[in-house]
Amino acid sequence: MIQLTINGETRQFDQPITITQFINQNNLQGKRIAIERNGEIVPRSQFSEQLLTEGDRLEVVVAVGGG
């Protein structure tokens, strides 16, 4: 069991997962998103390689209306 903080919320996962697996589990595939892991940008090309581990903090963002 690992614990991650995603968009400020704590979530438990049975085992370490890649970012691509996380995206698929949460129906975010095909969405225009950007991800930061522990304060660093994760390029889309690395989604399938980066394994999320205990204590990681993710920010998952989209573009919204604003001025």
Next chain:
Amino acid sequence: MDNLIIAGKTYRSRLLVGTGKYKDFTDTRAAIEASGAEIVTVAIRRTNIGQNTEEPNLLDSVPPSKYTLLPNTAGCYTLDDAVRTLRLARELLDGHNLVKLEVLGDPRTLYPNMVETLKAAEILVKEGFDVMVYTSDDPIAARQLEEIGCVAIMPLASLIGSGMGILNPWNLQIIIDNAKVPVLVDAGVGTASDAAIALELGCDGVLMNTAIAAAQHPILMASAMRKAVEAGREAYLAGRMTKKIYTASPSSPVEGVINSVSTINTNC
């Protein structure tokens, strides 16, 4: 052609609009169309995880293929949040470098924190961003931001979302006169005449959101703003007449008014 050039790219429209506060994306899109804007601001926010997966995406209504998107750092109160937000924006928009930096100092007035803004601008410019920067109307801060390498200086005309218009045209004038990069009024425009005044002063453009989105009829106001910006720019280029305080000057001929006493001697 009289174009606006920002970071080497040419734009026909001098009106930049935001995408916040609209009823839905259909209205957002219609208002942008009516405004004629080519540069459109967007905010960057956390997405819903595992809920509402069918939520529409703003970028489907305002496609990056059609508009130059200008991601902002609205809501950021520290330089760290602002810089991270724009790095995320660049990743989100496939390496797009043009951004709007704002680092706020106070939730009530949304006044910019200029110390943090200057530091953030320095980091972002070094990282290759083309930074359009929201600033107080302090001419020294504006100059420093330009020296750092910001591609456009965007002073407030009055508080964000206040619609109070241009409260200090004198400061704006100093900033405009000193700047070698475009100066755009960002924040405070309430109605069309405010936008026209900004352009008449010599501003290179205006960025607005609430003045359009919070109008009773946003799409009509977007059209009004388009015309006001064009009118203000043309008036600026035309060069206004000199103001003559206390001295009237009739537009019609002084001579030949009926029933007036003639001074001409006809020698009869």
